[in-house]
Amino acid sequence: xxxxxxxxxxxxxxxxxxxxxxxxxxxxxxxxxxxxxxxxxxxxxxxxxxxxxxxxxxxxxxxxxxxxxxxxxxxxxxxxxxxxxxxxxxxxxxxxxxxxxxxxxxxxxxxxxxxxxxxxxxxxxxxxxxxxxxxxxxxxxxxxxxxxxxxxxxxxxxxxxxxxxxxxxxxxxxxxxxxxxxxxxxxxxxxxxxxxxxxxxxxxxxxxxxxxxxxxxxxxxxxxxxxxxxxxxxxxxxxxxxxxxxxxxxxxxxxxxxxxxxxxxxxxxxxxxxxxxxxxxxxxxxxxxxxxxxxxxxxxxxxxxxxxxxxxxxxxxxxxxxxxxxxxxxxxxxxxxxxxxxxxxxxxxxxxxxxxxxxxxxxxxxxxxxxxxxxxxxxxxxxxxxxxxxxxxxxxxxxxxxxxxxxxxxxxxxxxxx
Ligand SMILES: Nc1ncnc2c1ncn2[C@@H]1O[C@H](COP(=O)(O)OP(=O)(O)OP(=O)(O)O)[C@@H](O)[C@H]1O
Ligand SMILES: [Mg+2]
Numbered sequence: 509x510x511x512x513x514x515x516x517x518x519x520x521x522x523x524x525x526x527x528x529x530x531x532x533x534x535x536x537x538x539x540x541x542x543x544x545x546x547x548x549x550x551x552x553x554x555x556x557x558x559x560x561x562x563x564x565x566x567x568x569x570x571x572x573x574x575x576x577x578x579x580x581x582x583x584x585x586x587x588x589x590x591x592x593x594x595x596x597x598x599x600x601x602x603x604x605x606x607x608x609x610x611x612x613x614x615x616x617x618x619x620x621x622x623x624x625x626x627x628x629x630x631x632x633x634x635x636x637x638x639x640x641x642x643x644x645x646x647x648x649x650x651x652x653x654x655x656x657x658x659x660x661x662x663x664x665x666x667x668x669x670x671x672x673x674x675x676x677x678x679x680x681x682x683x684x685x686x687x688x689x690x691x692x693x694x695x696x697x698x699x700x701x702x703x704x705x706x707x708x709x710x711x712x713x714x715x716x717x718x719x720x721x722x723x724x725x726x727x728x729x730x731x732x733x734x735x736x737x738x739x740x741x742x743x744x745x746x747x748x749x750x751x752x753x754x755x756x757x758x759x760x761x762x763x764x765x766x767x768x769x770x771x772x773x774x775x776x777x778x779x780x781x782x783x784x785x786x787x788x789x790x791x792x793x794x795x796x797x798x799x800x801x802x803x804x805x806x807x808x809x810x811x812x813x814x815x816x817x818x819x820x821x822x823x824x825x826x827x828x829x830x831x832x833x834x835x836x837x838x839x840x841x842x843x844x845x846x847x848x849x850x851x852x853x854x855x856x857x858x859x860x861x862x863x864x865x866x867x868x869x870x871x872x873x874x875x876x877x878x879x880x881x882x883x884x885x886x887x888x889x890x891x892x893x894x895x896x897x898x899x900x901x902x903x904x905x906x907x908x909x910x911x912x913x914x915x916x917x918x919x920x921x922x923x924x925x926x
Pocket of ligand 2: 797800801857860861862
């Protein structure tokens with residue numbers, strides 16, 4: 509073996525490769541230039557591969573790049589040896605370099621074929637792009653679902669809040685209605701008996717003045733109970749077929765006097781409004797309540813607008829009372845329809861105006877609500893259906909004649925819807 513190696517390095521009796529080319533310069537230098545270029549290229553490629561692998565450490569099968577680098581460097585060395593042996597017959601060294609190159613080539617080739625099945629399972633750039641697009645579509649879908657979920661949650665929260673509000677109003681209405689109903693009957697007894705006493709008194713009696721004060725107090729209390737009954741949807745209604753536009757137009761004159769000269773009154777009445785069954789007096793009273801609220805909200809003056817709109821499919825009409833006043837804070841708006849809720853100073857507001865309006869609209873089968881228009885001021889919208897609900901028979905629980913301390917009423921008490 510050693511003898512074989514020793515003989516491999518022997519250069520005696522060997523001629524350089526140039527002799528075979530008869531030292532013809534064109535052959536010699538073409539070989540030199542070509543082998544130099546190939547060697548330069550072969551040495552630069554591994555540098556590029558090494559740079560790539562060191563920068564992209566996540567690249568799959570990175571060791572294969574190193575294997576290629578060794579193999580290509582060895583190839584470059586064989587071309588350098590080809591130049592060297594043109595002049596120096598170091599064919600043993602050249603053989604050794606070729607042997608190393610051969611082993612590196614075989615190792616790389618075997619590794620490449622072993623690796624091939626695994627390499628083929630790697631996703632191609634097109635597959636990666638498609639997967640990326642699918643992923644982005646899923647993300648967009650999920651984002652849209654998230655937005656829809658948030659909207660549904662907000663809607664549910666709104667619906668729950670509306671339900672809570674309507675349950676609260678219902679509960680307050682039942683309590684208020686029950687109390688006002690009985691209280692109204694008792695007040696009637698008081699008023700009737702005061703009337704009896706007054707009629708029995710001599711004209712010059714000094715008790716007459718005190719009696720009149722008592723009657724005035726009882727009448728004011730009766731007015732309040734009627735407002736409460738209106739909120740509780742238990743006031744007697746007398747609906748008749750009404751041309752609402754005509755009624756608003758004639759009522760507007762009266763309203764002008766009520767709201768004063770600093771406030772401009774505008775009407776925006778939709779033509780072809782269907783006639784509806786509505787209690788005209790209570791309707792006017794509701795509009796008056798809203799107009800007075802609007803006036804109070806515009807101390808410096810402004811515009812009060814009464815607008816009517818038909819509901820879709822001839823289903824009744826809506827009336828909107830808008831002002832350009834101070835508007836309502838959300839917490840005021842949330843409670844404004846409650847009886848006795850007022851922001852006005854003591855003695856200036858009972859807080860029963862809007863609750864009356866609310867009760868009347870509901871008792872007529874419609875609704876009362878605030879409209880958020882984004883404009884300054886407040887807009888209250890009342891709707892009334894074309895077909896008014898059947899008017900319930902006023903149910904009255906008269907005070908029993910046997911109730912201790914009370915005389916039976918001479919006249920039937922004021923009837924209220926039960
Ligand atoms: N057009 C409006 N602009 C601003 N706030 C209003 C308007 N209408 C009602 N409000 C608010 O709602 C509250 C309740 O109104 P509501 O009519 O029930 O009672 P009130 O006007 O205070 O008293 P009352 O009508 O019994 O004299 C008012 O105190 C006010 O704060
Ligand atoms: Mg009011």
